[in-house]
Every structure is written in C-alpha cells, then in structure tokens.
Amino acid sequence: MDYFIKQQASNSIGASTSVSVGEVTVILQDRIVMLVDLDYFFAQCEERRNPSISGKPVVVCVYSGRTEDSGAVSTANYIARKYGVKSGIPISLAKNKLKDVDAVFLPVDKQFYREVSDKIMEILRSHADHFEQMGIDEAYLDVTQRTKGNYHEAEELAETIKGDVLAQQKLTCSIGVGPNKLVAKISADVQKPDGLTSVRPGEVQGFLSPLPVRRLVGVGRKTEKRLETLGVRTVGQLARFDVQKLIEVFGRKLGAYFHNASLGVDEEPVQERSEPESMSRISTLKQDTRDLTVLLNEAYRLCSEVHTKLMRQELVYRSVSIYVVAGDLSVHSRSKTFENPTSSLETFKRTVKELYEKFLAESDAEARRVGVKVSNLSKKEEVQKQLTNFFGSSKD
Numbered sequence: 001m002d003y004f005i006k007q008q009a010s011n012s013i014g015a016s017t018s019v020s021v022g023e024v025t026v027i028l029q030d031r032i033v034m035l036v037d038l039d040y041f042f043a044q045c046e047e048r049r050n051p052s053i054s055g056k057p058v059v060v061c062v063y064s065g066r067t068e069d070s071g072a073v074s075t076a077n078y079i080a081r082k083y084g085v086k087s088g089i090p091i092s093l094a095k096n097k098l099k100d101v102d103a104v105f106l107p108v109d110k111q112f113y114r115e116v117s118d119k120i121m122e123i124l125r126s127h128a129d130h131f132e133q134m135g136i137d138e139a140y141l142d143v144t145q146r147t148k149g150n151y152h153e154a155e156e157l158a159e160t161i162k163g164d165v166l167a168q169q170k171l172t173c174s175i176g177v178g179p180n181k182l183v184a185k186i187s188a189d190v191q192k193p194d195g196l197t198s199v200r201p202g203e204v205q206g207f208l209s210p211l212p213v214r215r216l217v218g219v220g221r222k223t224e225k226r227l228e229t230l231g232v233r234t235v236g237q238l239a240r241f242d243v244q245k246l247i248e249v250f251g252r253k254l255g256a257y258f259h260n261a262s263l264g265v266d267e268e269p270v271q272e273r274s275e276p277e278s279m280s281r282i283s284t285l286k287q288d289t290r291d292l293t294v295l296l297n298e299a300y301r302l303c304s305e306v307h308t309k310l311m312r313q314e315l316v317y318r319s320v321s322i323y324v325v326a327g328d329l330s331v332h333s334r335s336k337t338f339e340n341p342t343s344s345l346e347t348f349k350r351t352v353k354e355l356y357e358k359f360l361a362e363s364d365a366e367a368r369r370v371g372v373k374v375s376n377l378s379k380k381e382e383v384q385k386q387l388t389n390f391f392g393s394s395k396d
C-alpha cells in the first residue's frame with residue numbers, strides 16, 4: 001500500500017481532498033474534469049438532418065453489402081433502444097425487433113458526422129483549460145482553472161456547454177463532472193440522454209462502490225470473470241481487496257491500476273492528442289542482398305512491430321512505404337497510398353512485398369538496410385471498431 005500513497009503525494013500539486021476506504025486513505029487532487037459524450041450520436045445527426053424521423057426508432061447501420069440486410073448496427077436512437085436495438089447487433093436482428101413499428105434504417109454517413117463533430121469539438125474546446133478529444137463524439141475537458149476548482153461553477157459551466165451545443169448544433173449531450181477522467185467518464189454514463197451528473201471528491205467512494213467492476217475502463221469480460229473468481233464483483237469490493245494479491249494475479253502495473261481505479265484515483269492529465277504522422281522501422285541485414293525472400297523475411301518482421309504499435313495507439317494508415325539503404329549508402333524508397341484507411345497487417349505485408357518487387361525490378365542496387373513505414377495515419381474509426389465487434393473479438 002505504501003508505494004501507492006507515496007505516488008499520490010509526489011504527484012500532488014495544489015489543493016487536495018483525502019478519501020478513506022476501509023483502512024486506506026487516499027488523496028484526490030482537486031482537479032475538475034468533464035467528459036462530454038454526445039447522445040446516440042450518428043442517429044441524432046440523422047434526426048437533425050431530417051427532423052421528420054425524430055419520434056420514430058432510428059437505426060444507423062454499417063451494411064456489409066453481402067446480402068441486403070447483412071451488416072451491423074452502428075448506433076440507434078433511444079426509441080429504438082427500448083426495443084433492444086443497440087450498437088453491434090446484426091441488422092437482421094434489429095429489423096426483427098422493430099418489425100411491428102415504423103422504424104427508419106439508414107446507412108452510416110461518416111463524413112457528415114465528422115463535420116458535425118468537428119464543429120461541436122470546437123465549442124467544447126473553447127470551454128476548456130485543457131482539452132482531449134477521445135473519439136468522434138467524446139471529449140475530456142479540464143476546467144479546474146476557469147472554475148477556480150469550484151464544483152458549483154463547474155456544474156453551471158456544464159449547463160452552459162449543453163446549452164451552447166444545443167443552440168449552435170441542435171444536438172444533446174451528456175456530461176459527467178468529477179475530480180478526474182475516470183470518475184467523469186463513469187458519471188457521464190449515469191444519466192443519458194441529455195444528462196448531467198456531477199460527483200464531487202467526497203462523493204467518489206459512495207458513487208463507485210456499488211458499481212460492477214466492469215464499469216472501470218480496462219475491465220473487460222475476461223478480467224471481470226477473473227475478479228469474480230476472487231469474489232470481487234463491485235468496485236467497492238475491489239477497493240477493499242488486498243492490493244498485493246491483485247498484483248500477484250494481474251501483474252504489478254495492472255494490479256496497481258485496478259486498485260487505484262477502484263478508489264477513484266486517476267492522475268491521467270487531460271491533454272491534447274497529437275497523432276503521429278508516420279511510424280517506421282528499419283534494420284540492417286546480415287549481408288547485402290537482392291534476394292526477395294531475405295528482404296521480405298526481415299521486412300515482414302518490421303511490419304509486425306510497426307503494426308503492434310499502430311494497434312496500441314488505435315491508428316489506421318493509408319500509405320505504405322519501403323526503404324532500402326544500398327551498399328553505397330544511397331537511399332531508395334517506394335510508396336503506395338490507398339483510397340481508404342486500413343489497419344490490416346495483411347495489407348501492410350502484401351503492399352510491402354509489392355513495393356520490394358517493384359524496387360528490385362527497377363533498381364540494381366543491393367540492399368544493406370531495409371525499412372518499412374506506414375503514414376497518413378488517423379484514429380481508428382468507430383465503424384471499423386464496430387465491424388470488429390460484430391465479427392467477434394473480445395474486449396480484453
């Protein structure tokens with residue numbers, strides 16, 4: 001337990017509030033963080049564009065094109081949700097659930113949602129000391145300075161933000177206010193749509209304790225099951241669970257994270273995200289060569305490394321390049337850009353192969369070093385996440 005309290009102390013700047021859970025006392029820095037999440041975003045954009053559909057169940061779909069109804073639901077408005085329609089379910093199932101009502105099914109129009117999102121993010125940014133966009137419809141705002149650390153002011157500011165978004169962009173959102181990102185995120189989910197939930201430092205423990213552990217970011221289905229075998233179902237039970245045992249089961253980093261999270265402690269700053277423009281790896285061959293198999297052997301290894309990093313940062317790429325540093329140290333490169341972004345390792349490797357073949361056909365240089373690069377990077381789109389969900393991958 002010691003290391004944890006020390007960590008808190010060394011990170012603390014300015015005012016703080018201490019909170020006790022059983023025998024443990026933790027110090028929460030007095031920050032005020034908001035999480036703004038737009039309600040049923042894609043479907044609400046569609047309602048705004050065509051108000052005549054508001055009042056009906058609206059389902060926005062990613063059609064795979066294989067058969068008329070194949071694909072998955074991207075999101076649905078709250079009327080459709082009453083019938084059990086939600087993100088990720090097959091379109092055919094959604095149609096079945098809504099077969100007796102006058103429902104509207106629409107294809108995703110990502111470009112339109114992106115435009116609406118950009119305008120709303122500008123509004124949100126203008127109300128924050130520090131701003132961090134998390135996805136197309138979600139952002140963290142650190143408002144500590146402008147509210148002078150006063151929750152009452154922060155709650156008023158949240159109302160102002162909701163009013164501005166509605167007046168300027170005709171959309172509703174839900175806001176969670178809390179002492180950090182973790183609490184703000186969970187509280188934003190409490191009341192939806194059009195909600196505002198504020199959890200002050202002294203209320204954190206009471207707020208989190210009864211919640212299922214699954215509500216904590218990073219606790220997926222597998223972790224939930226493992227915690228259950230330890231007799232831990234709620235965040236409160238997790239807070240009282242021996243941290244050393246947690247570390248034994250989940251490793252030091254994750255164990256400590258779960259422990260801190262259960263206590264409502266999260267020091268992650270709200271900070272602007274800048275996406276890298278490219279990612280690359282280069283390596284020196286054992287000997288200079290023009291042998292495609294040897295080149296690819298090394299290049300594929302580099303592709304996997306780059307791809308792992310790409311996945312960790314949830315990025316997709318649109319361009320692939322290869323590099324060859326020849327024996328005379330001249331540098332050669334070949335590139336290819338796709339129309340649509342992808343996260344596929346297979347496409348990456350296939351393109352690298354094509355480009356090395358092209359290089360060998362066009363140049364007679366011998367390769368001393370080989371490199372691969374992905375560029376034109378952007379955040380992985382929710383649509384792609386959704387398709388992955390649909391075709392089955394677990395959260396952990």
Ligand code: TTP
Binds near residue numbers: 041075382
């Ligand atoms: P969410 O904020 O998770 O969902 P939402 O805005 O539709 O609904 P809520 O009122 O609960 O916030 O996701 C934002 C958008 O991302 C959503 O409108 C559509 C898209 N999305 C998918 O395409 N697939 C998914 O599985 C999820 C969860 C979201």
Ligand code: MG
Binds near residue numbers: 037038040041137
């Ligand atoms: Mg949302």
